[in-house]
Amino acid sequence: MNINNIHNVYFIGIGGIGMSALARYFVANGKIVAGYDKTKTDITEALVDLGVKVHFEDSVNNITAPFLNAETTLVIYTPAVPKDHKELNFFKNNNYEVLKRSTVLGEITKNTFCLAVAGTHGKTTTTSILGHLLYQSNVEVTAFLGGISENYNSNFILNGTKVTVVEADEFDRSFLTLSPDMACITSMDADHLDIYGEADELKKSFVEFSKKIKPNGKLFVKSGLPIKGITYGIEDDSDYSVQNIKIINGSYEFDVKTPTQTLHNFKFNLPGRHNLSNALIALAMSVEYGIPQQQLATALASYKGVKRRFTYQIKTEDLVFIDDYAHHPEEINAVHQAVREMYPNKKVLAIFQPHLFSRTRDFADDFAKSLSQFDDILLLDIYPARELPISGINSEWLLTKIKNNNKKLIQKSELISSIKQSNAQVILTIGAGDIGEEVKHIKQALSVAS
Template identity: 75%
Template sequence: MNLDSIHNVYFIGIGGIGMSALARYFHANGKRVSGYDKTPTDITEGLIDLGIPVHFEDSVANLDDYLLNSTNTLVVYTPAVPKDHKELVYFNNSGYRVLKRSQILGLITENTFCLAVAGTHGKTTTTSILGHIMRVCDVPVTAFLGGISENYNSNLILNGTDVTVVEADEFDRSFLTLSPNIACITSMDADHLDIYGDASELEKSFHDFAHKLKEEGKLFVKKGLPIKGLTYGIEEDSDYSIHNIKIENGTYIFDVKTPKIILENLEFNLPGRHNLSNALIALAMAVEYGCPHQQIAKALASYQGVKRRFSYHIKRDDLVYIDDYAHHPQEINAVHQAVREMYPGKQVLAVFQPHLFSRTRDFADDFAASLSQFDEVVLLDIYPARELPIEGVTSTWLLEKIGNKNKVLISKSELINKVKASQADVILTIGAGDIGEQVKNIKHALSHED
């Protein structure tokens, strides 16, 4: 498909983090963009502020307002939309070109120099670090992010169209539409078993992704993963490795050994060894692309993070409040490591909203083990997202598995009072559901504002 022949782009699920980045991209490139989403959010408000019409009722009658026709309109949908969605059914039955988000990314990236970040954890942070590095190095780059960058207050970094930086998402095998020049795999922990069935199928898909690289392409893999490529790791014997780590005033200071040189006294402000690993692989990909070392160092030091990735909302001597998107046991472990490293000896309360019935079922014991590490655990009901309930899989069931005696299951309406009553020094909200919408209220309550 020639995207130049497209005048209208209509999104079903335009408020999704990946979908809205594409909407911003097409809008910036002069297309008429519009779309549907289920509910208004900060993201849809931002799109409307740009002049992109968005409506919230699944009705074919609404489409008349957008003057769409099948000859010059592209329809983009997210797999999270049900197959019987009225608008999706209409477009499929009326001769429109209807493609998934991942297919559009494939089309955009196939004629550019593409850097792709794959892995079950760390994609969004790594992609945003890499996009920021490329922007600071003034590369003509478009970076599609799976989160809102604090540096740019956007999920799209737009500085040209010759180079693309993208998340290579394993969900629904979406990343197999890409053909990158430089790619990395950060992790291959079991996840999305509702799609893959078992961990071996997930691993196979990463091998398939590794074979999607363009000729002369370069693949980076975290040290220890069962795929061949350039390796990276923290304090490892790897092609790229971090050494001499120090923490000064909450900032990591470290050296990086590359195949050709040692870069000394780099600075990076995000807590947690997992974020150091994300910074390392972003640096390695930028070095292989050809970015100057001095500019890379400048970019790492100025990187501010991604919203809902270890985001500080209160940072006082007597109280810290952090919100994080972690929704897999390994991600919760990473958050725990970061908190204990930055706040040794402090009492830590974790508020967790499980995401998906299937993920809760598949990793219940691992979730219980990761949550048991905190001093106090508050559990919310499972956020279903695209799923129907699974018999026996509930937050009550998960709560029983948690070894920590200081644990409780509450409703969202009880959350504010429960958090205010806690004596914890550090409070965390964790999860990929709508718990993020509670952050403003929790911050307000903890700040003792009237």
């Protein structure tokens, strides 16, 4: 792929969070960009505002000049697109260069100093913290994020092309296209078993990723993971460790022990030990890159988070409404820990939309255990995403496994009335499906009610 020879870039699945970041990259590099997605969203609207033509009907008639020239057009697609997609097959059958998103990302980052963030949880938050720290420290960085940064209102940060920061996504082994100078692995919990079959295969894939690092590169691993590297952890004897943690006015204040010294006076505004761990590894990679401590402390204190990652929608004395993307039992446990740490004496209502039939089947008992910890639970139907239904796997079945009497299966149309019937002081919406589209309606209803 020679970017200089490409004038036009066409995306199939342009509204995806990773795809839209790439679309922004090509717009910033002066290319003509267009594409298809299944549904109109805030992300596609933001691309249209940049001058990108986006359509929502899979039809070859939507492919117009200049994208009819195969020699000057690159086509990028997401693996979530079905194999019978008409536009995708038109490009494949007419000698276009048709590449997966992960392959293109590998090509873009190949000739840069690449920092990659891998792990089954924490990738997006860690990547956005790392991108923010480098950007605020005036590094010439391009960062591709898997979520919308609250600081930049975008999933793309651009301040030059010397350094790239990317999420190294384990889904369909995408991260094996990267060859980073520095990388971290935040977690290796079983996930994507629809792709890998079993947890051991996923672990092997992370080991393979660890071998992709360039000669003399550095690998950071969360302490306790079965891969060798520079370790990091919270209040332990890792190479990089958070020490002297205090919670002051809802923020963490702490020191960082490095292999050679202790760095003092860091402040971080996101709740939850999982987020503190994400901040630590972003700091560790920045320190190893060579950013001075004072610049890092200033930058970290100004970090606001990622949309749908423990995002406060309402925060008053009487009512707190938080929205989170958690879609794995361990992620739900992390949200629970954060809520209980910040609001120890308040009643908590969790509204959960399971994501994928296969994931619900594979982790049903763990989902039930993690959800049972909340005071009240409202469960929505499973969001299918790319999957067809699996016989016997549904939210009714999952509800029977939850050991908590204050549980209820509801439809989306019953959401607001069910929430209003609760006397919970902390309300959580959790899940990676279209529950995120309901957040603004819930916020509006609760704001009117209060």
